[in-house]
Amino acid sequence: MSVEALEEILHPQSVAVVGASANTRSWGYSYTHHLIEYGFRGKIYPVNPNHPEILGIKTYSSLKDVPGTVDYVISCIPAGDVPKMLTECVQKQVKVVHLYTARFSETGRRDAAELERAVLGQARKAGIRLIGPNCMGVYHPKHGLSFGYDLAKEPGPVGMLSQTGGGASGFVRQAARRGIRFSKVISYGNALDLNECDYLEYFAWDPETSVIVIYIEGPRDGRKFFDMLRRVALQKPVIIVKGGRGEAGTRSTASHTASLAGSMSAWEALVAQTGAVPAVNLDEVADLAISFCLLPPLKGPRVGIAGGGGGPSVLSADECEEAGLEIVPLPAEIRHELKDRGVEIWDWIGNPVDASIIGGFGVDILDMLRLMALNENFDLLIGLINESVMLTLSLQDGVSERLKMTVEGYRRLKEEKLKPLLAVIGDDCSGSDEYGDWSGRLISDVRTNLIAAGIPFYPTIGRAANAARKVLDYYMHKDTGTG
């Protein structure tokens, strides 16, 4: 399908929720609620024979009772009722039906698979496109479409096509806490009609999308998909996570989206050729998405690290090297500058900069980060914030202020645009009552301020380093133009 046609489908002027419900635990209720709550400006038509109104909106007994045409239908009715509804869709000149409705081929049952084929035949004949079945559909906050209660209302630059709906909404939520926002997320389940290629082509074209995320279990059209992926990855970063990599996962994809997963080694080789960025889970996808959104293109692997103390500082070097980054020794120019500035321990400071040794010598972590940012031997910088908290934890009252100053320093450094800057601020499974939540509060404030400053943060140095290396690989591949 053409990107223009899909663009039109994603901007409906009227939406009917067939199977709308007053039961707050039902999806028929939720989808109606979301249209109102997310500010959909077109016409909303709940359809249910048993209610005169739902959520204060006039409700129709059947689709054919709705006045005028309907662009977009959200189907929350049982699978067996879909054929009859599709007949009514023809009358209402419906362009697309999102089949939230599930229990088709993914059940593994023959009758359900036959019904699915019949539904496709009927839709094709009528010229109605299908999203799904067995999916959450479209989250398009700018246009007032959503599939979750607490997804962000502001749009952003990440577009996602996903064969998991729960995973997609979980990801939108998790990513939001890192400062990531979305243009459109399309959960497309069994990909009966519109498939991964239609969506990928759309996101490649979509001017509102600059980073593309894919969760896929099995492409419906593998050859076309990889050809397209190769072209698209040269235009925009594409992060791809494959569900069903092993034996058990493959069994699960069959019962999840009726996808046939193939050989994983072949898959990996194909993805590597395209220049798309592979990830193993949605946490890693979030790390990569935030990196692509907020960092300038990385130019090399040489990293300057500062802010950790003692052992964690040593381990940060180990983990960066193991992720494929280079930790260059602190350059002579910087040591001399420190010496000239009268820093007594100028010959002891290294890279990583050990925060536990530099206190009281007239130089701090921010100074060191800035010196490395100005030096040509570094391609990127990683600042460890959590470790500083640990080191100053004896001063509970002062910590909050010092952390604020740290983030403010990061913000200023970032604005100088000298080098890409990544921040690490740990989770440490905070949130249990084992300790009061003052430290959780502090971490929360730091994160909020980092998001406001547009600085990407990661829960561990290992995850920051992994993301940096993969982002670098992406730009290196793109530069060779071999995609």
Next chain:
Amino acid sequence: MSVEALEEILHPQSVAVVGASANTRSWGYSYTHHLIEYGFRGKIYPVNPNHPEILGIKTYSSLKDVPGTVDYVISCIPAGDVPKMLTECVQKQVKVVHLYTARFSETGRRDAAELERAVLGQARKAGIRLIGPNCMGVYHPKHGLSFGYDLAKEPGPVGMLSQTGGGASGFVRQAARRGIRFSKVISYGNALDLNECDYLEYFAWDPETSVIVIYIEGPRDGRKFFDMLRRVALQKPVIIVKGGRGEAGTRSTASHTASLAGSMSAWEALVAQTGAVPAVNLDEVADLAISFCLLPPLKGPRVGIAGGGGGPSVLSADECEEAGLEIVPLPAEIRHELKDRGVEIWDWIGNPVDASIIGGFGVDILDMLRLMALNENFDLLIGLINESVMLTLSLQDGVSERLKMTVEGYRRLKEEKLKPLLAVIGDDCSGSDEYGDWSGRLISDVRTNLIAAGIPFYPTIGRAANAARKVLDYYMHKDTGTG
């Protein structure tokens, strides 16, 4: 040194803090504070020529002015003043000096290294043992010794010897949020006198320690250390993380604890032979420690997974397989039992159990976990709690109650002692202000309840699976007795 002698050293009846201070930002203040705050029952002698009292305790001008003998000295004075203090230690029959004092050989400077050697010679001659220098010393909550303001006051079964002090206190804090408590933690820095072998032998003997954690940069006596490690690992689980694995990390260990890190591949081979459990960072150490503390010995790799929905459920299977666990298909007996109970989708449910498909069919995640716990095809179970939150997030009010019931179900299942049970409850970088913190609060409650129930939890399925596999490897190695 004999374990009995070290046991005595770790149970002092009197402690002097030399270099005690009224400056709340100093370690001389902190150590004095900790003795009071953590309930040390022996005599506390702050030593400082400029204050009549510190924190309400009579303070002495010098060590020799202290009445009677002193068992244990915490040195917070500059390195250059240590020789003079040691002379006074002889008079006071001091058994051990913990040299928090740093800036010895780790500075890389010749004069500092010479001073360090002189200090060792002096202590040896006087029969005084040294912990450190350049370290935080001893956290022994049961005896009232601590090196941090907010470390747990209750003791527990984990003993730790660590060449990082900041890392050790960070770890104690982080581990506490997972429900882990400690017998003793010994931060020993440069290991000038007492070294890794003394401490390891002690923890092997110590009846209060059942799991041993080691952070080490370079053993002072490698051959003895590995021989001992082999013996000890057959008695108690030993988790070991090496700082300074790569080029940069090795440079850093030199300036951190003056350790000489050797070839990493040789190290890995030696550790593998001992049966100790290697880890790459302190997050992984926490995963392993909580697993050894709370799980019974694992007997095999066959895992049953339940609670995830859709894509995350598929990915959970992938990540478990990639970590070396086996995800067996749902056994026929269980399917038949489901069929007999009238569960309509009995032939669709698999392993992992997809939470998004079983709602409304008279069977829930807890039922499924229990069926797998009763079945001989499973060696362990992993329950995904976070995913359930996602799936029910539309019902903000009901979620709290449902989560409470879930954890209560886990608790009952655990008490039946059918199979080892691990819980996954995500962090998702919660804690920024991007969303209100109601979900953070929920997660906090779940964690608190899991800790109370003695069920280990992990922030991701990948980390749970990795820990389970390594714990299994430990018991398999131990069973062969080849350690």
